[in-house]
Amino acid sequence: MFVAADDTDSMRGNCTTFLATEIIHELVFSKGLDLIGFPRLVRLNPAIPWKTRGNGSLVMCFGKGTGTKRFIGQIKGKDVFSFENKTDWEPDRYMILEAIKPLVQRYHDPTDSDPGIVISEIRPSYDFYRYGVSRVADRDVIEKEIERIGALKYEIGCGRGIIGCTCGMAWIPRDRTFELLSYRPEERWGTERIFDRDSVVEADSLLKSTFNSYEERTGKIAIFPGTPCPVMYGFRGDDPDELIRGHDIIKTEPQDRWLVFETNQGTDDHIITEYTQEEFIPNSSYSVEGIVESVNRIRGGHTFLVLDTKFGKLTCAAYEPSREFRHVLDWLTKGDRIVVLGELRESPRSLNIEKIHVLETVDEYQKVSNPVCTECGRAMTSVGKGKGYRCKRCGTKSELPVLKKVPRWIVPGWYEPPVSARRHLSKPLKRMGEVQPVEFVNCRNQ
Numbered sequence: 001m002f003v004a005a006d007d008t009d010s011m012r013g014n015c016t017t018f019l020a021t022e023i024i025h026e027l028v029f030s031k032g033l034d035l036i037g038f039p040r041l042v043r044l045n046p047a048i049p050w051k052t053r054g055n056g057s058l059v060m061c062f063g064k065g066t067g068t069k070r071f072i073g074q075i076k077g078k079d080v081f082s083f084e085n086k087t088d089w090e091p092d093r094y095m096i097l098e099a100i101k102p103l104v105q106r107y108h109d110p111t112d113s114d115p116g117i118v119i120s121e122i123r124p125s126y127d128f129y130r131y132g133v134s135r136v137a138d139r140d141v142i143e144k145e146i147e148r149i150g151a152l153k154y155e156i157g158c159g160r161g162i163i164g165c166t167c168g169m170a171w172i173p174r175d176r177t178f179e180l181l182s183y184r185p186e187e188r189w190g191t192e193r194i195f196d197r198d199s200v201v202e203a204d205s206l207l208k209s210t211f212n213s214y215e216e217r218t219g220k221i222a223i224f225p226g227t228p229c230p231v232m233y234g235f236r237g238d239d240p241d242e243l244i245r246g247h248d249i250i251k252t253e254p255q256d257r258w259l260v261f262e263t264n265q266g267t268d269d270h271i272i273t274e275y276t277q278e279e280f281i282p283n284s285s286y287s288v289e290g291i292v293e294s295v296n297r298i299r300g301g302h303t304f305l306v307l308d309t310k311f312g313k314l315t316c317a318a319y320e321p322s323r324e325f326r327h328v329l330d331w332l333t334k335g336d337r338i339v340v341l342g343e344l345r346e347s348p349r350s351l352n353i354e355k356i357h358v359l360e361t362v363d364e365y366q367k368v369s370n371p372v373c374t375e376c377g378r379a380m381t382s383v384g385k386g387k388g389y390r391c392k393r394c395g396t397k398s399e400l401p402v403l404k405k406v407p408r409w410i411v412p413g414w415y416e417p418p419v420s421a422r423r424h425l426s427k428p429l430k431r432m433g434e435v436q437p438v439e440f441v442n443c444r445n446q
């Protein structure tokens with residue numbers, strides 16, 4: 001039986017992943033059910049205007065477990081296991097709903113959330129995952145799918161959370177990663193997090209399949225949230241066993257619980273690669289190829305780029321939080337061929353760049369001097385802007401001055417923002433087997 005939860009938190013606190021640990025604790029340790037597979041943290045369209053933070057939906061499967069039993073966490077001092085498979089027996093969904101209702105009521109933000117719970121024996125069609133991760137979903141269409149699969153739903157407020165529940169439940173991983181989330185005791189929520197930063201650096205360098213934990217160049221640790229939520233840290237990687245080893249290495253103040261989630265983070269699943277001009281609409285993320293038309297750096301802040309694409313001119317932006325990533329844009333020039341990945345915003349219409357693939361760079365030249373007359377050897381003079389040069393004495397002409405090829409600061413390859421400015425869904429270059437060819441020092445001082 002699949003159980004999904006979404007939209008229980010707000011910027012002031014709570015966290016749907018914490019609620020998921022409460023649901024697991026209740027259904028496993030009080031109701032005697034087994035957890036089948038990993039609990040899932042499914043990120044949906046990051047361009048949804050009404051998301052709280054990372055647009056995450058939580059999905060779990062419960063039943064009677066068979067096959068390999070795996071240790072995946074600890075909740076309130078008890079070991080949590082997940083089973084590889086399940087028998088045909090299904091638990092009663094009304095019993096599940098009654099068991100988790102009080103938890104949703106307790107752990108949601110009553111003023112600023114619209115929780116939804118969906119319980120279903122049948123998974124929604126995979127199309128709903130594609131729809132939810134890349135487009136703005138229509139509630140009516142979601143309601144029809146809930147009805148089609150005969151799922152049970154529970155809503156608080158406007159119950160918009162059922163959209164995320166349905167789309168998250170529909171996820172069948174083609175690519176996937178894992179995140180170990182650890183949580184603080186309730187009395188510590190909202191206070192400063194205490195941790196040993198060196199232990200994070202050690203885990204990052206030792207555990208090769210992990211990503212987005214630490215930015216070596218700036219020394220920035222990225223696993224601790226800055227919000228007052230119950231999460232102590234989130235450690236990400238491709239191998240759940242390495243994450244569990246990481247949990248032994250990373251030292252923090254006492255934790256209340258921890259659990260490994262299977263996720264679609266770091267997969268680029270939100271990027272739409274094939275689309276028509278009519279389908280190229282805001283509030284979705286795309287991969288767009290084009291030729292650089294111009295670059296405009298705003299002093300101390302953002303950098304904008306105009307790209308000539310098959311659908312016309314497109315303004316692309318790298319904003320201040322992406323820091324030295326803006327150098328990639330600064331150093332591009334008219335004629336370079338690139339692919340940009342990012343979210344298309346409505347107003348002002350622009351693509352917010354998450355990652356760039358520089359395909360081809362043009363040669364750039366700088367004027368050294370006016371051309372020299374081949375007859376008399378004297379310097380020619382300019383006839384006028386764009387009109388070339390002429391020798392006053394001999395009348396010989398030349399189109400171009402003496403030029404020098406200047407070194408380009410950028411070379412073809414993939415470029416991404418620093419860890420702290422990446423989207424949950426963005427696939428890090430590390431996972432793509434790519435390395436940024438040019439390392440940027442933070443010298444953007446004008």
Ligand code: ATP
Binds near residue numbers: 008
């Ligand atoms: P957290 O990550 O901390 O759980 P959040 O960023 O997921 O918070 P929510 O509070 O869950 O934010 O709000 C997201 C809301 O958007 C949910 O109600 C969810 O059902 C809805 N939603 C998610 N994806 C889509 C989509 N593609 N189209 C329309 N609505 C969506």
